[in-house]
Amino acid sequence: MTDVDVTETTSTAPAATAAASTPAPAATTGSGLGARIGRIPVTKVSPVLEGGAYAAKAAVGEEFEIRATVFREGHDAVNASVIVTNPSGVETEVRMEPTTPLGFDWWHAYVSLGTEGAWTFRVEGWSDPWETWVHNAEIKIPAGIDVALMITEGTALFHGAAQRARQAGDHDTAAVLGGAADGLAAPQQVEDRLHVALAPDVRDAMHHYGPREHVSPTPDYPVFVDRQRALFSSWYEFFPRSEGAHRDENGEWVSGTFDTAQTRLEAAAAMGFDVVYLPPIHPIGTSFRKGKNNTLQAGPGDPGSPWAIGNVTGGHDAIHPDLGDFDAFDRFVARAGELGLEIALDLALNASPDHPWVKEHPEWFSHRADGSIAYAENPPKKYQDIYNFNFDADRDGIRAAWLEVVRLWMSHGVRIFRVDNPHTKPVEFWAWLFAEVRKTDPDVLFLAEAFTKPAMMHALGKVGFHQGYTYFTWRNEKWELEEYLTELTTETDSFFRPNFFVNTPDILPTFLQWGGNTAFTIRAVLAATLSPTWGVYAGFELFENEVLARGREEYLNSEKFEYRPRDWAAAEESGENLNLLLGRLNQIRREHPALQQLRDLTFHHAPHSSVIVYSKRSGDDVVITVCNLDPTSVAESEIVLDMEALGLAPGEIFLVHDEITGQSWRWGQRAFVRLTFDDPAHVLTVVRQGDSPHRSRVTP
Incomplete structure (x- = not known):
């Protein structure tokens, strides 16, 4: 296949070369519904976000589906194409195919965009005289109806196509078409012709x-293509201050540093x-600093919550002196790069009462009726050590300040930000910030830590967040996992990329x-x-699950408020950890493209209520996962694929x-599994004839 930026595939055929497209006529203009419908109606185009106001998401090399409904009056044939335009303005045509169920006029194409940046696509519907002739000829000629007329029409179609081939310099194809015209007019049995x-x-x-008549284009719709890590990544979270933390000879805590934390980079x-x-x-901050387990009184050795940002030594543009200076941070980032890691930094748009901005720009914060600055609240929870910004106060000043903060850390090698509680800030602010960053640094990625209502989570994805936290934490039953993953992979896949964190410093799931x-x-x-992106907070691999109190989802002795x-x-040494499993899962993910994409997920049938079976597929690479969802019992079940x-x-x-285990079995459409406490899941690759279970694959 020719190496082009766009590859064309269908659900039943291998990828085919995409042909260069000539410019299409402009979309119909005017007012009223009729003005929005071309000569050949093209409707229900996807993926289109809010009428094209925001760009759909794709990653380099990620295959995604473009769909449309294309039809016309009468019985003549229609056809459709997708015209994609790369960031340099070069157009490429991808032919669409009708898709099931037939009779609904649904058309689709699968495309894969090969370079980062701002792309567009449009769908062109057109009348297809060639397919109309084929349909009629296959009926009329064998029946002896209008034979001479059908031959005359077919010959004219071949001659016209041959002329277009010669004009394109494709003389071999022109010869094929000329031969077809001659053969259709040859004096032999008409069925043979x-x-x-x-x-x-x-x-x-x-x-x-072949000829195209009444070409009817839609508007151009945006797609932004991100680097692959926006779609496929494995995250590990830890607190640098805990790595190397110890008590001195006086029993006082000494914080870990960026230098001592480098050993945890090596472990990750x-x-x-x-x-x-x-x-x-x-x-x-020191004002209202929280103590151990989120108590309101901090002891002299309590380091406080790192989300209460800012004191007399600086704010978001400074480093806690206990961790080191910018040189130490740069060494930390450099060591991560040597190990093949990227550093993601928390971006928390809040301030402690001691933050320099509180004195310099008190107008940036919300004030109560008594004139005091309002601290953050989520009743009944109170966060006295944190002030929220009022983005409707000095909008330009606040925007400029945060953009400067982001660019500062970008200049120190940070290309990924995990944004704390973005749903408590205006969506329009995020749209503005991402547009500004994308102008100069489109490789910078943002993860939304937003456990909130679907409308807000979806809006954050649409305006530019590359990834988002999800409800996966609270989906444990088979039916709810299947329902939620179906939504993520088929309904929100063009704008919401899920990051499945198994735990966080804030959330100890009840299941664990x-x-x-x-x-x-x-x-x-x-x-x-x-999910192609998942994450683990340190301590998960040690099976940490001590809860603060019954009915709560908070860790006892939370690392948010103390050194751990x-x-x-x-x-x-004891082997009481999940290191080997986590490492093996990440290795499997790197080796199998099926696990590096979001969309091609299929759930299979298992009659056992606690056994879930699903597969992911990318080309010939197929991975089947079978998992027992009940950790308290052994499960035996038939599965039907x-x-x-x-x-x-x-x-x-x-x-x-x-x-995971290295075992192999011969399966058919029906199989049997036994899932135990030690081996509650199978991650299975389908080995085709001639393949080896241990064959090498390209790692992206």
């Missing part, structure tokens, strides 16, 4: 050079993670509280195989290889 005229090479030639890389996320690293070590394995397997140095070496979704024939027998 029709057979020659409809040969595969002739059909292919007419596919490229060894487990196969590629993004390390740091909570805020800035100076922490009562499910024992098996629960940790189950959630890791689900997150790593259901962990004895990683002892955990390694959708063979078409796997690219297999209904009665085919095939080999599956468990990428």
Whole structure:
């Protein structure tokens, strides 16, 4: 296949070369509904966000579907194409195909865009005299109806296509078309002439050079293509201040530093993670500082919540002096790069009462009726150590300040930001910020930490957040996982990229509280195989699950409010950790393209209520996951596979290889599984004839 920026595939055929497109006529203009419908109606185009106000999401090399409804009056044939335009303005045509169910006039094409940047696409519907003639000829000629007229019409179509081929310099194809015209007019049995005229090479030639009438384009709709890490990544979160933290000879805490935390970078890389996320690293306020377990009174050794940002030593543009200086941070970022890691930095748009901006720009914050600055609240929760910004006060000043903060950290090697509580800030602010950053640094990515209502989460995705936290944390039953993942992969996939974190410093899911070590394995397997992006907060691999209080989802002795140095070496020696599993899951993800994409997910049938079965497929690469969702019992179940979704024939027998245990079995459409406490899940690759279970694959 020719190497082009756009590849064309269909649901039933391999990728084909996309042909260069000539400019299409402008869309119909005017007022009223009729003015928006072309000669050939093209409706229900997707992916289109808010009428094209925002760009749909894609990543470099990611295959996604473009759909439209295309039809016309009467019985003549219509056809459709997608015209994609790359950031340099070069147009490429991708032919669309009708899709099921037939009779609904649904058309689609799968495209893969090869370079980062702002692309557009439009759909062109057009009348297709060639397909109209084929339909009529295949009926009339065998029946002896209007034979001479059909031959005359067909010959004219071939001659016209041959002329267009010669004008394009494609003389070989012109010869094929000329031969078809001669063969159709040859003095031989008319059915034989029709057979020659409809040969595969002739059909292919007419596919490229056949006539198009009444070409009717839609407007150009935007698609922004991000680097691959926007879609596919594995995150590991830890607090640098805890790595190397210790008590001195007087029993006082000494903070870890960026230099001592480098050993945790090495551990994250060894487990196969590629993004390390740091909570805020800035100076922490002293006013209303929170103590251990979020108490209102901090002791002399309590470091405070890193989200209470700012004191006399600086704000968001400064580093907590206990962690080091900018040189130390630069060494930390450089070491991460050597290990193949990227640093994601927390971007928390809030300030402690001691933040320099509180004195310099008090107008930037909300004030109560008594004139005092309002601290953050989510009743009944109160955050006395945090002030929120009022983005409707000095809008230009606040915007400029935050853009400067983002650019500062970008200049120190940060290309990924995890944004704290973006749903409590105006959506229009984010749209503005992302547009400004994208002008100069389109590779910079933003993750939305927004556990909130769907409308807000979706809006944040539409205006530019590259990834978002999800409800995965609270989806544990089979029916709710299937329902939620169907939504994520088919309804919101063009604007919302899910990041499946299995835990966070704020959230200790109840499933992990009562499910024992098996629960940790189950959630890791689900997150790593259901979503192309997933994340782990440090301590998960040690099975940490002590809860603050019954009915709460908060860790006892939360690292948000104290130092939590962990004895990683002892955990390694004892084997009481999930390091090997996490590393193996990340390795499987790197080796299998099926797990690096969001959309091609199929759920299969298991009659057992706690056994979930699903597959992901990318070309010939197929991964089947079977998982027991109940960590307290062994599950035995038959499973019934959708063979078409796997690219297999209904009665085919095939080999599956468990990428976790190394075992292999022969399966058919029906199979049996037994899932135990030690092995509650299978991650299976389908081994086709001639393949090896351990064959190498390209790592993106």
